[in-house]
Amino acid sequence: MDVRAPARTWGGRTADERRAQRREALVSAALDIWLDSGWAAVTMRGVCQRAGLNDRYFYENFADRDELLGVAWDEVCAEVFADLAVVVAENSERTPLEILHAAITRAVALQTDQRGRARILLAEHAGSAVLERRRQSMLTDSTTLLTAVAWPYLRDGIDETAFRMSTLAGIGGFIELLTAWRSGALDVDAERLVEHTAAIAVQLGGAFLPPEVIGG
Missing domain, CATH: 1.10.357.10 (Tetracycline Repressor, domain 2)
Structure with missing residues (x-):
């Protein structure tokens, strides 16, 4: 029988849920900057700053801009x-x-x-x-x-x-x-x-x- 351990949670969310939330925050931040200033203003650092996340979370989700x-x-x-x-x-x-x-x-x-x-x-x-x-x-x-x-x-x-x-x-x-x-x-x-x-x-x-x- 395949008995799997339950997914660990932090703050009531699993690691996958937290990663999905970070990804959504980064995309939302990119779209906000895009609407305000155009696509060329969307940068890795600017998106992370707007989303309140550090650089490593950007590369957790995206290879590049x-x-x-x-x-x-x-x-x-x-x-x-x-x-x-x-x-x-x-x-x-x-x-x-x-x-x-x-x-x-x-x-x-x-x-x-x-x-x-x-x-x-x-x-x-x-x-x-x-x-x-x-x-x-x-x-x-x-x-x-x-x-x-x-x-x-x-x-x-x-x-x-x-x-x-x-x-x-x-x-x-x-x-x-x-x-x-x-x-x-x-x-x-x-x-x-x-x-x-x-x-x-x-x-x-x-x-x-x-x-x-x-x-x-």
Whole structure:
């Protein structure tokens, strides 16, 4: 019989729980600094100071700053995708273009929350290879998600490659619009941004959706 000793605890938490807590504190500190001053301001010493931990706990969890930045990005990206998935689920009885309109509205709202972590995904990442790769992955993952959601509504016999390319172009264009809007290069309010993007979606949808779906 395999009899294992119970895990030792300190302050009511096991060693694994304490390590997970330290890791969470380091990621949270990195995100706070990132939001305040940009990704380049995220340093090992700065993160440890913000988290109230010494250097050895940083290297207990991360090989270097790039790994921490990647983990922090992944956490925010997962949160945003989960948030948008809830919007899709809550509007599942509506038409696909109405679902998309709701998702666009939520994506814009996430960028207007001044303390919202979603702003990190559209901030400046030039100079960080790890973040540039993740930004590209976010674009392709978003394309995959949207094509999967739209697939049951499409006309029979469509060109699948053309549909994916159009979806990729639409999402990429939306990300660039959001980035320009966030930076102040595009001087419109959130409502106009949502409605313009939704109108483009209708135009793109016309090539792949049945007329009755386009008309709602």
